[in-house]
Amino acid sequence: MTPETAYADLVRRAREEALLASCADLLEWDEETYMPKAGVAHRSEQRALLAGLLHERGTDPRYGELLDVLEGSELLQDPDAAEAVNVRWLRHEYEREKKLPRSLVEEGARVASLAYEAWIEAKENADYAAFRPWLERLVGLSRAEAEALGYADTPYDALLEEYEPGVRTADVAALFAVLQQELLALLGEVGGSSRKPQAKLLRRDFPVDRQRLFSEAVASALGFDFEGGRLDLAEHPFCTAVGPGDVRLTARYDSRSFPRGFFAVLHEMGHGLYEQGLDRAHFGLPMGEVVSLGMHESQSRLWENLVGRSRPFWRAFYPRTRAIFRDALHDVKLDDFHFAICAVRPGANRVEADEITYNLHIFIRFELERALIAGDLTAAELPGAWNDAYRRLLGVTPADDAEGVLQDSHWAAGLFGYFPAYTLGNVYAAQFLEAAERDVGDFAPAWGKGDFSGLLGWLRDNVHRHGRRWTSAELVRRATGAPPDPAPLITGLRRKYGELYAL
């Protein structure tokens, strides 16, 4: 077997696996959008079957043989070329996958599907007790997974590695500690300002059908391709890339809150632009995949906040917004509207949080899920710990468990270790925007005219098209000239909120 034939076989296998995984992705998308309620038991069996088949393929000893032939061969001379990138990551995944027993993988898929439906119902009824047994099973499965995978310091490391390869719990904790101090200081200053936005302007009547049309129009104007994508309704906004030419976003709208739906669409669209910017020629291989969840969230948070909550963005879009929502906005000026959508106000809800307090919500989840996985916190103690943390860090108490511990879907889907990605994303996003403006020039004039192609082009060139060529840290360094660093995020927030609140 030559390295060339081994590589061809490896690619064929990896692609077939990705194709099968993409069937599972569609099942998941459908479960959260259109599946009838009574279909959940069957869906859970379908997902378990595919998870088992994927695991069987992913652990085929043939992978090991092929990788052995390739490693050290001339074919991988250039570490940044597709061959080396693909072999490196496929080895990583093969070793990881081999450590997981098939029964655990199948059980995880089965339980996640059922638990998700249970979470939806529990949230509707603000009934944590109904969800608790599911959470216990999910935590148990994640702990078993961490034990099977192994870790250096703490079981949480093993889970974090899935979402942000190469990053350790201790690194995240150190970064978050710095950020927390800075953000709380800034929050204090904002709270002391005499300038106050009129957030209630955004709680007038915004008809849902108009919000849907408007959101699609904006996503389209920013560069999301609807020939190869969709935007549907779901309980929780998310983005699923089924495959090349098929990237799907979801949203939920509330007629009494413009920001709730709109910024979630921008967020998911940011994910979607990343997926649409991957190199199709490499579909199914690490070179055609996103780097990490943190990198993914850097794209979503960038479009949601650094673009969508900027003044130039609204200079371009506010006239149309006011025309569409005339009854609600006829007497609202651009400056007042912009200040309202940037209003800083500690609250119980993460997705709707402002740019400053958002990260505090993440710190809380990071702390609690670490404790759950470490066995230092039980599912029974969780709601109390949640509410305590909210009082301590944000000074608010959730009205009930639906607004509290049940608000996010992540744990219900079995995703422990995911949350830090949001704040890592905020950090990377600020670095990207700073670097892009350094490379391309100030974006404000173009954005004010509704032209976002400069930023999108920069992201495609510097982030999207590289797939998993480098780790997230290395990608940040190559794109921006600096390693991951919270300074641009803090500087950006200080500048923007300093102006808005006249600090």
Added chain:
Amino acid sequence: MTPETAYADLVRRAREEALLASCADLLEWDEETYMPKAGVAHRSEQRALLAGLLHERGTDPRYGELLDVLEGSELLQDPDAAEAVNVRWLRHEYEREKKLPRSLVEEGARVASLAYEAWIEAKENADYAAFRPWLERLVGLSRAEAEALGYADTPYDALLEEYEPGVRTADVAALFAVLQQELLALLGEVGGSSRKPQAKLLRRDFPVDRQRLFSEAVASALGFDFEGGRLDLAEHPFCTAVGPGDVRLTARYDSRSFPRGFFAVLHEMGHGLYEQGLDRAHFGLPMGEVVSLGMHESQSRLWENLVGRSRPFWRAFYPRTRAIFRDALHDVKLDDFHFAICAVRPGANRVEADEITYNLHIFIRFELERALIAGDLTAAELPGAWNDAYRRLLGVTPADDAEGVLQDSHWAAGLFGYFPAYTLGNVYAAQFLEAAERDVGDFAPAWGKGDFSGLLGWLRDNVHRHGRRWTSAELVRRATGAPPDPAPLITGLRRKYGELYAL
């Protein structure tokens, strides 16, 4: 290996295969409802992969070993018990599947997906030339399939066997010849009547959103369970059973034609009621599957016509209909509305055809697809042959190929041999209704009050719950006391249209 352990293994394998097949079903449903256009190439690869995996599993020699142990064992003593039924059909499918090369199965799935998208576009543009190369490939694949499967008289037999096991082309041709003569005679009498319905009443303005709500309400009232089902929009109405608790219908609506959308919903709902009436405990096994396509169409055509175009049905629903479509129907009496929805008028469209001419559309397709498969007709000659047949049998000429040869999706999906099922379904349906009224009593009083549970209960007991226990012919005999027989269909049509047209 005891027969008991062999049976347990067989059941486990068959169920897992059904679970995987149900993933493919969801991919197909999604392709025709929500998939973005640009996703088709990827979807076609997904479907080819699953078709290949299913074929690999379906031809596993282990099946043969298990069946060998079981056949002749005491476990199968009662031929009507689940064990015997399952073993009989699984043997049938195993032998059939073994004859098909995997490459042909994969290619069939891949081409069907791409051809379907090409058909949609060709139909939009009434551009048969754009679809012709696809049709040629599809016919070629079906001919190759027939050759691989083998047949007694004609290649079409091999295809028909898939949809209506045990029925031969010659049987169908003989039945259709009898029916054709009777239907043309009745059509002549109707044409000579001086009574004329006002079909134009149904081409007033029926807002689409109201049609959607109304259709769902009626389907629900007739017994379709929306907790375990859906009704979405699609280019072509169809029904997909993803699995227990997940049965999906699609429809299309036209604001200028009430019958186009409404009767298609009743039709698909009939399919859906059959699927929802199968025994869940047997999911994934022949005992929990529909008998044949003809039996499936008997259910759809029964609810669409024998119920939905009956006078008692409209006695129950017309007041609500008039309230919802007040602008269109405020001056229309029940009798005139009912006569209009039963109007007999030869036309170019099958789905919208009346109960008499509908079967003539089927005869045309049966004749043409037999000729295509036999190699007696080329794809190039097809549009001409189609239009000739329409002139000859129905006296109409399609306005273009969209209304002509491109009107149906079946061939575009690679389904050759399916069409006879509609007329077989009409035959069975008339027999079922006659038998059900003999067993339960005249349905008119209950239907007039909106109660259809008597009929649904009879169908569940006598048809749905039996799965594939018997062939379609035997099921008809057990349920009605007679073998398949066109007499009740002809008698029913003569009685109904004799009254309406005062023959």
